[in-house]
Amino acid sequence: xxxxxxxxxxxxxxxxxxxxxxxxxxxxxxxxxxxxxxxxxxxxxxxxxxxxxxxxxxxxxxxxxxxxxxxxxxxxxxxxxxxxxxxxxxxxxxxxxxxxxxxxxxxxxxxxxxxxxxxxxxxxxxxxxxxx
Numbered sequence: 001x002x003x004x005x006x007x008x009x010x011x012x013x014x015x016x017x018x019x020x021x022x023x024x025x026x027x028x029x030x031x032x033x034x035x036x037x038x039x040x041x042x043x044x045x046x047x048x049x050x051x052x053x054x055x056x057x058x059x060x061x062x063x064x065x066x067x068x069x070x071x072x073x074x075x076x077x078x079x080x081x082x083x084x085x086x087x088x089x090x091x092x093x094x095x096x097x098x099x100x101x102x103x104x105x106x107x108x109x110x111x112x113x114x115x116x117x118x119x120x121x122x123x124x125x126x127x128x129x130x131x132x
Contacts, residue, residue: 001025001059002124005066005084006131010077014070017063017080025060032056062087085124092117 004024008017029050036049063084070080096113 001063002085002088002127005063005081005088006124006127008077008081010081012077014067014075014077014080016067017084018067018071021060021063021067025057028059029053029057059088059091062091081128085128088124089121092120 001021001024004020005017008020032053033046033049036053037044037046040049066080066084066087069075069083070077075083096117100113
């Protein structure tokens, strides 16, 4: 979703970014659902796969919120992108904290999770710098 955020045409309106984020989230949801059905064999159903993969769309929420706020408050494109990226970073940390809290102690990989988050954040910043 960070790629959608930073690759968005800065001359467009913020509502266009929201539409792109929604479209991308739905496409990813269908792709993940398809993979779940294929991996599930004969017993897999589309209905259960679609329900199981709904959380995949959660990543679009920060970008959609940033785009809607940008449209309402007439923010420039850089502000909308930055708010979207900050929201994605907060979401990433929140998801990691939930995963770490719910994982059994022997499966906790705090160091690996921290490194993954830092690398992801670095990639997001590099994407933002490369586009601008």
